[in-house]
Amino acid sequence: MTAEAASPVLVTSGWFGAAAWMRAYRVMLRWEIFGSRLLYPILIVSQILVGAGFVIGFGLLIPDLDLATAQYLTTGAVVMSLILVGLVVAPQLIAQQKMEGSYDYVQSLPVPRSAVVAASMTLSSLVAVTGIVAALSAAVWRYDVDLSLDPSIVPAFILTLACGSLLGSAVGHALDNPQATLLFTQLGILFIIGFSPVSFPMERLPGWLSGLHEYLPIHHMAVVVRASLTDGLVDPTFRSWFVLTVWAVMAALVTGLVMGRRR
């Protein structure tokens, strides 16, 4: 009897501490990779096609392409890979889990929920990186764009990815209806590609829309990433970093609240 009573205590004590968290994180990473092993190759291939296709395709459409436009397109494709993976792919994966009924199962696993979120964010970052490499290679091959990477690339990429994935997971976890999630992501794609100053200068948008983008994260993501990849195209201000940080913190709070919810 005493032995039986002792073993749950042992398991419980294994719940706390950084080492236990890391172990749970690694387990969840493996879980995600094996659980979605059919999906990730498709995601990676579509990221590569979309990244390269975007740079080349719009280059074909835009009349009289000059170097500045090509730079905008290239850096825009990088930003889009970073945003779309978090804001679009992550909620769709969660919606799919909800439809298949495996969502509640994963939530019931004896691992910290933050480890679950961290594991899926790690994998979506890897997917995003393949799209970025494809977009940059396509740009260098077709337009000879001048890229000059500076150290701010590290915080810019991390903050953009984190902000996008946290917003995406907040939406994915908060909305219970997969159809609603799907609608949100479709509208999100349209808004980010068509109506956000990611791949073209902000001045081309009507005044009210550019005013709105001062407060949304998308424009600021584009500014910090563009500044870290090129020289002289944009100058990131303190405001951009500040707005992005606020959004990331807010999204993390919402994700935390939703994930911590007991049902």
Added chain:
Amino acid sequence: MTAVVASDIRLRAGTQLWMEGYGSMLRFEMRNLRTYLTIGLVIQLALGAGMTLMYGFYFGDLDSSQVTFLVTGIPTLALIPIGFVMVPSAIMEHKLHDTYDYVWSLPVPRLSSAMATFTIFAVLGIPGMVLALLMASAIYDVDLAISWSIIPAILVTSWIGVSVGYALGHVVPEPRVISLITNIVLFLVLLFSPIVVAIEQFPDWWERVHHVLPFWHMSTVIRAALTDGMVTTSVPSSYIVLAIWGVLAASVAALVVGRRG
């Protein structure tokens, strides 16, 4: 017994019975897809107006002939997704909800069922296309010279789109493969097709590919019907290519419809 058999045989033949089957399938599909069709119409409008604005943002400063080119490409862009995307997805809905075999088992000629689907989606395309064109020309303040040849241009474009989509939806069994194919088609049409820009902007080899694919020819015949002197290539030869596509796509669709499962 003989009487029953005889009436069965009469039920399955004749123009009038075909028309009755067509009428009931039209009602059946319309009620079945009413939510889907409404959403489709809204998406088509949003896409039409959205695309015009969006291409404008990306292109920057455009001169008046480039703007006219963009605006007259919009109807083609609004029509293509109806056939290539919405039709296969509608068939997928039947497969996912397990109503697919049920529809085939209904005592109506299969061709009348197929024609009902064709009619609904061909008609669905027109109001959205017209409104998208009106919005686009209002946004950019473009004067159009619309001629009667717009009717065959729209008919042949919808016909090809709906037939290809119909064949695709019935031939490919796996819903995910369908959505992959439709996404690739959309990507191809939106970014890599000379619909809103001149074909000369593309590399030579890609230009030649588009002489074979239907998309550029669709935009050519529609643009020729909307403007005066804008289209410099031969419109009749575009119609010939489209006619070949139309016959091919319809034959494949007919084969699929006649197949016994």
